Amino acid sequence: MTGAATGGEVDTALSADAARPSRREQILRAAAQLFAERGSRSVGVDDVGAAVGVTGPAIYRHFASKDAMLAEMLEGISRRLLDGGRERVAAAGPDPVAQLRALIAFQVDFALDNPALITVQDRDLGSLSDDDAARVRRLQRRYVEVWVEVLARLRPQEGTAASRARAHAVFGLVNSTPHSAGRVSRPQMAGLLATMAEAAATA
């Protein structure tokens, strides 16, 4: 009983290997969804288990603790952003305008594909242990630096502190997707966000 075989699937595809996800990945995705909806502190281990069709303690076969689960999730997000950002910049050639457009397109796609991850990313960082949080923040900082370098080359007279603030503002703009969910078609939303982000970044 408690039909473990036909677990309720999570609708939003998170990212990488979407085919035949391991239990670990199933749990991470379900947890991300729940954490985004209610906050990690308000989601019990039993809730996460139930979302993948097992009981709460079964989680501990796959993760050392609930915090370790959250840590792995946040570190994964940050790493994907950092790697993806670097990759897109490298592929865009030397023109900083092209690089900016590539970064914006990347961030917009990520935000539209993974609203749950976006939400968890900046809401639950504070629930991590000090060194887990430090590790995640280090990755985030490096991703921001990718943006800052491009932005600084685009407006050389502006200080890097201002460029950093500019980068954060663009993130805030693009990452607003969880707040305005649904009402606009995905391609239209992508276009709108990209247009606004580029205007803001170069204003």
Add this chain to the structure above:
Amino acid sequence: MTGAATGGEVDTALSADAARPSRREQILRAAAQLFAERGSRSVGVDDVGAAVGVTGPAIYRHFASKDAMLAEMLEGISRRLLDGGRERVAAAGPDPVAQLRALIAFQVDFALDNPALITVQDRDLGSLSDDDAARVRRLQRRYVEVWVEVLARLRPQEGTAASRARAHAVFGLVNSTPHSAGRVSRPQMAGLLATMAEAAATA
């Protein structure tokens, strides 16, 4: 002992009557600060009490419950935004460009003055009871509508759904202040955010 008289004061002035705040207001401000730093679920009643120099249960002389405290905080934020937004639009005259600039200036000031409130506002809404959350969301929606009306008048060919998404994106941009704290002077930050917001809103 436990010198209750010389309580540690909260540095960030929140808003209204800043002179001789009542215990209630002291508690609300300290709680906002703590909630912003660690999330309302991770902050104990004892923490809030300690921040104003009393023990945990003393809170219940001023609030019915921890949830009631959070509800009053969030409702206050939403109301201040709604009232302030309407006021600024009315004072700006009939020109939609002037109205937009007034709204942006208002939101930028609020965000720079109250980063803690900005953070709590969208992180801890989910911790409210269903009808408290509904009440807050109703106020938020009305504030968004103020923006949507101005934006829609500015770009009549765009649908209201897109204008709503645009408004949320501008909020995200301006409300990024908690993430890029400090490194830039307040006036420079205000100018930067206003410029970016206007560019994004009219792009």
Add this chain to the structure above:
DNA sequence: GCCGGGAGTGAACGTCGGTTAACCTCACGC
């Protein structure tokens, strides 16, 4: 000078949730 109530304290209670322990059961490799 009393006294009533607002404000605070420390102790106690109950619940909730993360974690652990003990036990079960298949699917295999030998």
Add this chain to the structure above:
DNA sequence: GCGTGAGGTTAACCGACGTTCACTCCCGGC
């Protein structure tokens, strides 16, 4: 066939935290 280990289950433990309670202290009005 049989041990073994991965992956589950249920029950129990335990600490944290919101809330209540009985009591104290102090201050303003009569």
